[in-house]
Amino acid sequence: MRHQFICAIAAALMLAASAQAQQNSTAATSKAPSAIAVHPDLSGNWAYSIALPGGALKKVENGSVTYATLDLSGRMPAKTAVEGALPYTPAPSYKPEFQEKVKYLLNHEAKLDKVFFCGKPGVPRISSPRQIIQLPTETIFLYEDASGDPYRIIPTDGRPHRADADPSYYGDAIGHWDGSTFLVDSTNFVEDTWFGEGGYFHTSAMHVTERFWKVGGDLAYQITVDDPNVLIAPWTEAPRVIKPSSVALEESPVCIEDDAHRMDNLDHHLQR
DSSP, rough: HHHHHHHHHHHHHHHHHHHHHHHHHHHHHHHSSEEEEEEEOOEEEOOOOOOOOOEEEEEEETTTEEEEOOOOGGGGGSSOOOOOOOOSSSSSOGGGGHHHHHHHHHHHHHHHGGGGGGGOOTTTOOOOSSEEEEESEEEEEEOOOOTTEEEEEOOSSOOOSSSOOOSSSSSSSEEEETTTTEEEEEOOOOOSEEEEEEEETOOOEEEEEEEEEEEEEEEEEEEEETTTTSSSEEEEEEOOOEOBSSSOOOOOOOOOOOGGGGGGSSGGGGGE
């Protein structure tokens, strides 16, 4: 009889312990933070995708001459459809009163394009970064460019654009995720850049949205430019597909302009 009594007490204690454990588990679950969305990791080195000279790169070292073919795919529109890309048009649509100015800039680019004279290309002309460092509350873009190897630090913690930011070549940028696509929203630009090589000038009202997403192991990149002062509607450019790169970033040499006096005409892009 005593043995049965002890067994009954033990069973009751086990049931009580089990109930308490279940209660503690339920309470812990109710207090646990919601699951954090997992986004693709864009970190890594990516192919150089700003303007490059055509043809092969000649290198002379200790009297030995070698040639390397340059991969220009990163700066050219994708040759096939890119999954996740937005509809695009070949060129922006300027308001009628500004179309002659665009044509004039294009026809005189060897004199008027400041990038040709070591000027900063700005966003979005700098194109996609050479290296991306993706952190929990910010993403860092590193570039290689003759104008001075810029960098951009893009907050991703939900903050708005800075109210006190000075206008700049690369703008005031904030980032957020739309599903598996990283969007970088940039405003507050200086006015003396082009957002494309076709004489695509803009005003301080320019607003640039850059989209980054993964296509297999490659990085897809697409930009949308809006400037209601000069454009009829926002312009979305054709997407680019940027390949991974094993080439480490290097400090660019000082840019010294020594080509303008060699030009045969005003179109410097076709004479690179």
